[in-house]
Amino acid sequence: MTDDCLIGHWKLELDPGDASGNNHHGNNTGARFDGSACWFDGVSGHIEIPSLSSGCVGSGDFTISTRVWTAEGQQDITGDIASSFDSRLRKGFNLSIDDRPGLTSSQSNKRNLFFGIDDGLSEPSWRDCGRPGNAVLVFAMCVWQGGLYVGTFEGGADERGHVYRYAGDSAWIDCGSPDGANSVASLAVHEGCLYVGTAHYHASGSSLPDSPNTFPGGKVYRYEGGQRWVDCGRLGDACEAFALSVFQENLYAIPLYSQGVYRYDRESHWEEIGRPGNCRAFALGVFNGSLFTAGNERAGVWRFDGSQWHDCGLQKDVDQVYSFAVYNGALHAGTWPRAVVYRYEGGKDWADCGRLADELEVMAMAVFNGKLYAGSLPLAQVYRSDGSREWTAVARLDWTPDVRYRRVWSMAVYEGKLFAGVLPSGHVHSMEAGACVTHDSELSAGWNHIAAVKAANTLSLWVNGVKVSNCHTPRPFDITNDVPLRIGFGQQDVFNGAIRDFRLYGRALDFREIARVAAE
Structure with missing residues (x-):
């Protein structure tokens, strides 16, 4: 069953309530609900889940599944879909759609999907x-x-x-x-x-x-x-x-x-x-x-x-x-x-x-x-x-x-x-x-289903039910921290667009389950 090990399910249609039955209800700091999705203006406002952090997955497998909407024109960077990251310890996870205008003389990334984990135990080489x-x-x-x-x-x-x-x-x-x-x-x-x-x-x-x-x-x-x-x-x-x-x-x-x-x-x-x-x-x-x-x-x-x-x-x-x-x-x-x-x-x-x-x-x-x-x-x-x-x-x-x-x-x-x-x-x-995986093609505008999966020693990204990228992690990672899960904000910027049907699983969904959720 796809709902096995479902930690939280935030439909984000009318409010930040948790529909999983686990009572991990969120706090809204300024995002807007319109009955079908939660809208973020890229400037301020996000959803915070005070009872959850990356400690809920620790060193285990997990899956993030959600639907995001972005506009065609670029008036802001797209920003973070979700994050629970302790910057002081370099510990947690980040899921974002990356834009990098103004990186000296170039715009080096445009609407590239990013998923990363880190435990802060090693310096990069x-x-x-x-x-x-x-x-x-x-x-x-x-x-x-x-x-x-x-x-x-x-x-x-x-x-x-x-x-x-x-x-x-x-x-x-x-x-x-x-x-x-x-x-x-x-x-x-x-x-x-x-x-x-x-x-x-x-x-x-x-x-x-x-x-x-x-x-x-x-x-x-x-x-x-x-x-x-x-x-x-x-x-x-x-x-x-x-x-x-x-x-x-x-x-x-x-x-x-x-x-x-x-x-x-x-x-x-x-x-x-x-x-x-x-x-x-x-x-x-x-x-x-x-x-x-x-x-x-x-x-x-x-x-x-x-x-x-x-x-x-x-x-x-x-x-x-x-x-x-x-x-x-x-x-x-x-x-x-x-x-x-x-x-x-x-x-x-x-x-x-x-x-x-x-x-x-x-x-x-x-x-x-x-x-x-x-x-x-x-x-x-x-x-x-x-x-x-x-x-x-x-x-x-x-x-x-x-x-x-x-x-x-x-x-x-x-x-x-x-x-x-x-x-x-x-x-x-x-x-x-840490360990990171990217989708190195521009994400299309409009609605897309996104899944980010940590399965044993592998990270993978999925768009509309199709795996678009994966990588092997160099070692086990325990990403436990005390920073609340944030939807629509993270280490980069407030999300610019809409998010709905956000789910966090305490296991790795397989390809059939991801395709089934994406088709719902």
Whole structure:
């Protein structure tokens, strides 16, 4: 019987009551019921089950089964479906639909399903995944249609920036050079297609010799498979299409060495929609219904609501903002010249979340299995947020001698691992914290049945009754903690959409049972 070992069943139609008979009733902190589902606005409000935590499954098998609805247009990151995770102990589970706009110059993940567990007993180990081509810098990363793609800066006189697809171990497949520029600086998925931006990058900004290749970039291209690319136009007269992000069903881009934010009109034309702060920008983030720009030249952060720009203020002693990440329901920004991470408090207010040791700059930032990770300059270290203002160095990824700067520029989550790309060795590295499984294709909009299963030494994800991904756990995990189960919120953000028919089982459902529940 499918109802065997049913711990809780929250129909989430009229209230957060438990229909299993086990009386694990929930508290509503601001979500909305409409008689058929529970709606979350991505900003505030979730369901908390005070009598349940991940301790109810401990080291045993369990299954989460639920139905989720998400909108077609992207006005916010999608957020967490459910979580019971003790951040201090790194212990519990996370189930989310991941979006990562503003990860330096790319939107590295778009609507990718994630399920992870951890017990905090071991530190992650990093693995060298090789050097794509002759990369000096792994500029950009993006997950698309089951693959991990990267864009590179290659510095030789006869070299160009390339796009490569990861082929496992240390192998990379060359997807070609969209044009003659020395860099492919940005990647993003839009309307089911992979888009990239090319750039003439000045390596002197990283205290390296400039490339003799001065071919102008500044164009965006759409990938057609193999080594085929379609020209989608130039950003004004810019020589760099430096960052890409999707907001309100539109693709946005910025240059690097000139001002302006541009919006794609789908006919190879880019409309300039403003010059926030009259300064250059470094990254494009999306949060709570707005597009955010990370400013250079003490421009701070600016917010675009779809029609107007709004000043979100400056961070103390900050000249440049390099990246965005959404963590614990708040927008975070990585900065120069003291490598401080700041949390947006609304209006023009920012809270200091601590400095990455004695580093100078915070580059890529990403939430992975419940924790926020940040890459640095000048040592190319990765740090983990372990408290209100505490950062733990977990790995140094580039040991190139006799250079001034080393950077962890790009990150993405793929095949249940966190990947990072560096300068100047041009290598990609990966690590796993706990055990994680991902569905590395964009989840379709509308209603989907989702199941996440822990069965002995295996994690698996299922969409509409079909298994889409699985992985083997390296060892047993006891994820017991005292943090209440939360539906519609977790370590990343409040869910943006609707959830109904949420069930938690204290065993692993088999494929027949999952198909039966999905068909109900």
